[in-house]
Amino acid sequence: xxxxxxxLPPAAGSNGELAAQFIDLAPPLxxxxxxxxxxxxxxxxxxxxxxxxxxxxxxxxxIKNIHDGNITGAAVGILKANIFGGSCARVCxxxxxCEDACVRxxxxxxxxxxxxxxxxxxxxxARFIGxxxxxxxxxxxATGKVVAVVGAGPAGLSCAHRLAMLxxxxxxxxxxxxxxxxxxxxxxxxxxxxxxxxxxxxxLLSIGGIHVEYGRRLGENLSLAELHTRYxxxxxxxxxxxxxxxxxxxxxxxxxxxxxxxxxxLRQAGDLSxxxxxxxxxxxxxxxxxxxxxxxxxxxxxxxxxLVYRRGxxxxxxxxxxxxxxxxxxxxxxxxxxxxxxxxxxxxxxxxMRFEQTRMEEGRxxxxxxxxxxxxxxxxxxxxxxxxxxxxxxxxxRELIGQxxxxxxxxxxxxxxxxxxxxxxxxxxxxxxxxxLTVQAVQHGKLAALAIHEDIQARIGANTEAxxxx
Numbered sequence: 270x271x272x273x274x275x276x277l278p279p280a281a282g283s284n285g286e287l288a289a290q291f292i293d294l295a296p297p298l299x300x301x302x303x304x305x306x307x308x309x310x311x312x313x314x315x316x317x318x319x320x321x322x323x324x325x326x327x328x329x330x331x332i333k334n335i336h337d338g339n340i341t342g343a344a345v346g347i348l349k350a351n352i353f354g355g356s357c358a359r360v361c362x363x364x365x366x367c368e369d370a371c372v373r374x375x376x377x378x379x380x381x382x383x384x385x386x387x388x389x390x391x392x393x394x395a396r397f398i399g400x401x402x403x404x405x406x407x408x409x410x411a412t413g414k415v416v417a418v419v420g421a422g423p424a425g426l427s428c429a430h431r432l433a434m435l436x437x438x439x440x441x442x443x444x445x446x447x448x449x450x451x452x453x454x455x456x457x458x459x460x461x462x463x464x465x466x467x468x469x470x471x472x473l474l475s476i477g478g479i480h481v482e483y484g485r486r487l488g489e490n491l492s493l494a495e496l497h498t499r500y501x502x503x504x505x506x507x508x509x510x511x512x513x514x515x516x517x518x519x520x521x522x523x524x525x526x527x528x529x530x531x532x533x534x535l536r537q538a539g540d541l542s543x544x545x546x547x548x549x550x551x552x553x554x555x556x557x558x559x560x561x562x563x564x565x566x567x568x569x570x571x572x573x574x575x576l577v578y579r580r581g582x583x584x585x586x587x588x589x590x591x592x593x594x595x596x597x598x599x600x601x602x603x604x605x606x607x608x609x610x611x612x613x614x615x616x617x618x619x620x621x622m623r624f625e626q627t628r629m630e631e632g633r634x635x636x637x638x639x640x641x642x643x644x645x646x647x648x649x650x651x652x653x654x655x656x657x658x659x660x661x662x663x664x665x666x667r668e669l670i671g672q673x674x675x676x677x678x679x680x681x682x683x684x685x686x687x688x689x690x691x692x693x694x695x696x697x698x699x700x701x702x703x704x705x706l707t708v709q710a711v712q713h714g715k716l717a718a719l720a721i722h723e724d725i726q727a728r729i730g731a732n733t734e735a736x737x738x739x
Contacts, residue, residue: 271534273526274647276618277545281570287541290568291458293359294594295386303390307336310382313372318384321370324351324712328367332387344395345405347388352430353423353711355469356452358389360460361708362557364590404475409436414725417442417500419487422450423707424697425506426473427714428721433478435722440500441479444486448474450508451707454533457561459568488660497665497692502721505669505680505688505695506714509654515553519611524619528552528562528651535565547646549573551622553608554651555585560592562649563600574600575643579607579627580634606641607634611648621645656680656699665690686717687724694721 280287298306310332318328327346334343347354361367363385368374371381397405414437418425421443429439447453452466474481485491487507496503512527514520524547538544550571552563555578567574576595578585581604585592595602606624614620626639656679661667669680669688680695682688688695696713 271526271531271545273523274531274545274547276523277547277646280542280544280546282542284540284542287569291462291541291565293462294457294459297393298383298386298390300394303335303387306383306387307332309373310336311372317370317372318367318382321366322350323366323706323708324357324715326350326354326367326388328384331391332382332384335387335391340391341395341397341405343391347391348405351708351711352427352473352715353452353469353707354388355392356423356456356461356466357708357711358385358392359465360452360456361385362588362590362706365588366708404472404477406434406476408434408476408478411438412436412722412725414438414501415440416721416725417496417503418506419491419493419496419503420444420450420506420508420697421448421470421481422506422508422697422710423452424508424710424714424717425450425504426470427711428504428506428696428718429479429714430473430476431715431718432722433476435718437478437501437722437725439479441481442485442487442491442496443481443483444489446483448481448483450506451710454536455529455558456536456707457532457565458536459565460561486660488657488662488666493663493693494665497690501692501725503693504686504714504717504721505693505699506697506710507660507695508698510657510660511655512650513653513655515608515611515650515652517608517611519613519619522611522613522617522619524646525611525648525650528554528558528649529654531649532558532561532565535569541569544569546570549645549647550575551643551645551648552576552651553622553648554578554653555580555587556651556653557587557591559651560587560595560600562651563595564598566649567598567600575603575645576600577603577606577608577622577624577643579605581605581629603641603643607636609640612642612644619645619648622648654698669693669695685720685724686713687720 312329316329331343331346367384368381374381397403416432416439418429418441421441432439448470449466546569550566552559563574563576605627607627609625610623612621621644623642626637680700682700686694686696694717696717697710
């Protein structure tokens with residue numbers, strides 16, 4: 270955790286000065302700007318932007334509403350498909366999704382409709398006056414069924430919200446002190462500044478019928494077998510809890526830690542000036558989390574930040590937009606270098622990293638025998654996450670990931686988000702190798718909720734039918 274860096278000096282500057290480095294990455298549109306941008310939309314039939322959205326938001330429809338001055342109607346259309354429409358408008362890689370598919374995105378115009386900013390404009394300015402709890406949707410008549418959801422991240426909360434809308438009661442179990450998952454603990458602070466993540470959670474829960482229990486961790490003080498027996502269905506949205514190891518000697522030395530742990534500490538810090546900040550930092554990885562880590566430590570005052578990746582720039586999983594953010598913040602990107610050794614000082618603390626140079630030969634990554642050393646006071650690993658073994662130590666839980674069901678360390682599911690165990694469903698990062706996007710997790714939760722509700726109702730129908738005399 271953050272204790273690994275306590276030997277380092279705190280950030281230079283006051284909390285206010287540092288907080289100014291973490292305001293919105295992109296400022297919101299004014300009403301006039303939104304109107305002008307909405308007028309650029311062609312409102313395509315079978316709009317490619319809608320097809321590119323993992324949650325299937327009717328993009329043309331909500332933009333038409335903005336153009337017509339119906340901001341609240343635009344927001345309702347978004348939230349009907351994606352209850353996390355506010356955060357997704359801020360963190361979604363629109364440049365590779367809806368905006369990439371926009372018909373305006375062509376060599377002649379060179380700029381798609383700014384769908385993400387328009388979505389944010391609609392959500393931020395909607396007013397659900399007269400609705401119970403200020404919520405745009407009402408619950409269906411009570412079904413009398415109760416579903417357990419494990420994990421209060423985007424997948425779990427999306428599932429809980431849709432189940433509640435359909436008339437079910439939901440109990441959500443969350444290991445951490447706050448709900449929100451990656452939105453609360455894992456997104457760069459300049460993407461979701463302030464307490465927006467918690468405001469969105471409060472809004473979602475205002476639908477009613479959802480109870481959250483905090484400090485409950487699967488495999489520790491929460492039993493899957495008990496949940497399976499107690500509830501009508503169980504949904505697992507537990508994400509990926511364990512950071513992958515480099516597998517190098519010295520990996521536990523002070524000064525080396527998982528990027529996700531530092532990002533979580535940064536997002537929860539009440540006073541940014543108390544955070545330990547290295548003068549020189551190395552970030553190992555190639556995804557958006559690596560970029561988030563590198564940019565944020567630079568904004569906190571690190572003088573020299575180097576992001577190192579074992580392959581070429583074109584192979585990085587971070588989007589081109591994210592890479593440009595890193596460059597704009599003077600992050601140095603070093604490619605074709607694989608971690609080889611953690612360098613320690615006389616006190617056993619991190620002093621740098623030694624990398625071996627790499628190249629591609631006949632489609633394979635090979636080491637060249639050349640070496641490069643980078644001095645650093647801290648090294649942050651952002652090389653991906655996997656399943657936590659602790660969550661699956663009980664026999665029933667092990668069935669979810671045991672052979673032949675296991676695929677890349679994730680929970681196996683069918684096309685309806687059912688696991689290998691009847692009555693247990695899963696979605697989000699714990700099932701889906703790929704981009705691990707918030708919007709993808711939201712869609713998983715929504716579709717899983719529909720499957721759960723339909724399966725429960727089908728069981729009720731079957732039992733009722735069996736009760737009739739022949």
